[in-house]
Amino acid sequence: MQIQQDDALASAILETVRLPLLALDPELRVETANNAFLEHFQVTRDETLGRLIYELGNGQWDIRELRHLLSEVLPERRTVSDYRVEHEFERLGRRVMHVSGRRIARRDHQDLVLLAISDDTEREALRAELTGRVELADKLIDSVREGLLILKPDLSVHSASGSFYNLFEVNPKQTVGRLVYELGNGQWNIPQLRQLLEDVLPRERAFDDYEVTHVFDDIGKRVMVLNGRRLDHMELIVLAIRDITHIRESDARFKEVTTAARLGVFEADWRAGTLYWSPEFRDIIGYPQNEPPITDPVPDFIHPEDRSALARLHDEVRHPRGSGTIFHEHRIIRPNGEVRWVQMHGRVELAEVVGDRSPMRVRGVLIDVTEKKTAELQLRESEERLSLALTIGGLGTWDWDLVTGAILWSDEHFRMEGYEVGEVVPSYEAWIARVHPEDRAATERALTSARDENRLYQHEFRSLHPDGSIHWLDAQGRFFYDSGGHATRMLGVMRDITEQKRWADTQAILVAELQHRTRNLLGVVRSISEQTLRTSDSLPDFAGRFGDRLAALSRVQGLLSHAEQEAVSIGALVHSELDALGATAGTDRIITEGPQVRLRNRTVQTLALALHELATNARKYGALSGDHGHLSVTWTMHREDGGELRLVLRWIEDGIHLRREGERANSGGYGRELIEKALPYSLGAKTSFDLTETGLHCCIDLPVSKQQPGRE
Incomplete structure (x- = not known):
């Protein structure tokens, strides 16, 4: 009776316990399995009781660790606690179990093996997760650049981050377990920090972005931003310290x-x-x-x-x-x-x-x-003034960087070289290509010499443009040098002196011509003086005649001075002499007529002297000396058989009466000699001079330049 009661009590205890339990006979067959076992491992009582433990769940309990426990460990110790067993079940998946076993002796039966199985799979997973989270938290704390202090409720340091140790140059031994105010030999006993931890945090549970400035003995002045949180569930305080001193x-x-x-x-x-x-x-x-x-x-x-x-x-x-x-x-x-x-x-x-x-x-x-x-505006205005001055002065400029080879040309420089502005990239090659081939060697020698001798570059050369035109250029420039004496830059200006060169050449020709004419003129004056002297009756007579003839010569020189612009015409020559005597052409008494004929310069002077003599004699003795005479001066052009173009001038006076026999012949001796001898000799003229008591007929036939259209 008592045994039955004990068995009933044991069964009741097994069913009451929430931990899965198995009771095995000496052959390791299941005598009893409580409901906790059946439910946890999802098996029925029929599938379990009486079966060998290794056969449970179609052999899923044939676990190596379990065999070792039951066959080797438990027989020797009789009691085993928390023996770890891991196994992969078909239904339940991987499980982590801790098995405790005891061999129990029975008076009337064989010994009983009682197994208590604790499935700690979830607990192990939670423990692993917790361990991972703790490790992650530690790493996060250490990775945060802000210094972190974890404080206990009494404000002693529970832990600190690596950033805190680095920022404030302390170690864990000097920190952990100490009151925060005692850190660094009391250097953290900061009034503002006390107020935050003792007054603000208990009321507000948190504080954010409090800026605190403090001078530490070892690390000097620090500006810190403090953030604090109370972790009531853990009874801890998190204090974050960001050093913004550098900011x-x-x-x-x-x-x-x-x-x-x-x-x-x-x-x-x-x-x-x-x-x-x-x-x-x-x-x-x-x-x-x-x-x-x-x-x-x-x-x-x-x-x-x-x-x-x-x-x-x-x-x-x-x-x-x-x-x-x-x-x-x-x-x-x-x-x-x-x-x-x-x-x-x-x-x-x-x-x-x-x-x-x-x-x-x-x-x-x-x-x-x-x-x-303002400076830019002034510079721009200055550059505009400089550009205007350069343009008006016809100057081109260049700026040559000898280190890089880059060159800047002004617009005028492009044009002087025969380029359109921007047509080419300025370069030494583009410049030398336009220098006349005959001048290139000398020009480059002058440039090199100026650079090597550190002196002003000044050189004249010709520039050959694409259209074949040649332009003379005058270039001046200066080199600049670095501390080592190497030329690094050159600035210069250039002007077109083509017209200047042309005028110089013209001037040389004119000077030579002037010298030639002066010699000729002196010869003419000498001849006039000698001829006048021979035909003059007295010194006053000589002075009058000589003066008139010099005046005629002067008028001719006046006409010749304009001959470079416009050649002297026969009409202008005739009118000049008549006007000098106050005789106006175009009246009933004086007729002048003929085509416009330009005369060679060498013809003008001698012909003018001849006309002067004719006009003077007409005023003194001929048609212009009284009120009844008539003067006709006409000229025509004709071409001889040889093709030579000639001018024929006819001077005709009539209606005159000589007062004394031989008066005009004697007075006109020089003029007649000039007409009949000098003109044929110097101009190749054919002349005739017929003087009668009532008139004069003079004809001068001489070669001339090409006839011009129109009439005088």
Whole structure:
């Protein structure tokens, strides 16, 4: 009876226990299995009781570790605790179990083996996950650049991150377990930190971005941003310490630079709707320091002529597909009416949301460039004046970089070389190609010599243009040298002296011609003086005649002085002599008629003297000496059989009466000799001179230049 009660009690205990239990006989067959076993391993009681444990679940319990436990370990020890067994079940998958076994002796039966099986698969997974999370947390803490302190409720240090040790140059032994205020020999006993940990954190449970400045003995001044959190479920405090010393120092240096350089800083956050202008920005535009910035994209202080351009810039900056960069120059009007030039540089920050770009913020600087713009304007005006002076002066310039070989030519330089402006890239080769082949060697020698001897380059050479024209150029330049004495640059000017050369050649010819004419003229004067002297009755008579003949010669020289522009015509010569005597052609008494005939210069002088003698005698003794005489001077052209073109001039006087016999013949001796002897000798003329008591008929037939159209 008692045995039955004990068995019933044992069965009740087995079923009550939530841990899977198996009772095995000495042959390891299952005598009893509680409900926890059946449910956990998803088997029925019929599939279990009476079966060898290794055959359970179609042999799935034939586990090597379990065989070792039951056949070797348990017989020797009788009791085994937490023997680890891992197995892959078909239904349950991989399971991690801890098996505890005991051999139990029975008085009337064979010994019983009781197995308690604890399935710790989930627990092992949770433990592994927890271990991984702890490891991840440790690594995250160590990877964070901010120093982290984990504090206990009494504010002693539970742990610290590697960043904390590195930032503040301490080690775990000096840190862990110590009160935070005692760290670094009391250097962390900072009043602001005490207030945060003892007053703020208990009330608020957290604090964010508290900036604290403190001077440490070992590492000096530090600017720190503190963030704290209470972890009530763990009874810990997390204190994050970010060292922003370098940022504040950089900010201070940046402020010094912007102040010294007068750089105005601005920032517009379009999402937050905020706008910041630095004090320097306000100084540049003349805006009060204590007033909020103007949010209008185009404020009133922008110059009216620049507002539309600035409005377009604002639209481009806000466009999602914009370049993201800002560079703009415009004018502002300060409150005192002063106009200043400013330059804006900036960068737009874009945010991407679901593939769309959206401008978020713009930062930049404003620079007062008034002096720079003024200097640029003055430089541009100076360059324009220089360009105008060079153009008016006909000067071309060059700037030669001997290190890179690059050359700059002015527009006039291109034209002097026979190039269109921009037709070629300026180069030594392009220049030397246009130097006349006969001048190239001498020109290059002059250039090399000036460079090697460090002296002024000055040389004249000819430039051969594509159209075959030749131009004389005068070049002057100077080389510049580096500290080692090597030529690095050359600047120079060049002018076209073609006309100057032409005039020089012309002048040489004219001088030679003048010398020739002067000799001839002196010879003529000498001849006139001798002839006049022979035919004069007295010195006063000589003086009068000689003066008249010199006057005639002077008139001829006057006509000849203009012969370079227009050859002297026979008509002009005739009228000149008549006008000198006050005899006006074209009246009833004086007739002049004939074609326009240009005379050779060598013909004019001798023929003019002959006409002077005829006119003078007509005034003294002939047709012009009284009121009844008539003078007819006509000339025609004819061509002889040999093809020579000749001029025939007829001088006819009538209606005259000589007062004394032989008066005109004696008075006109020099003139007649000039006509009958000098003209044939010097000009190849054919002449006749017929003088009667009532008139004179003189004919001069001489070769001339090509006839010109029209009439005199």
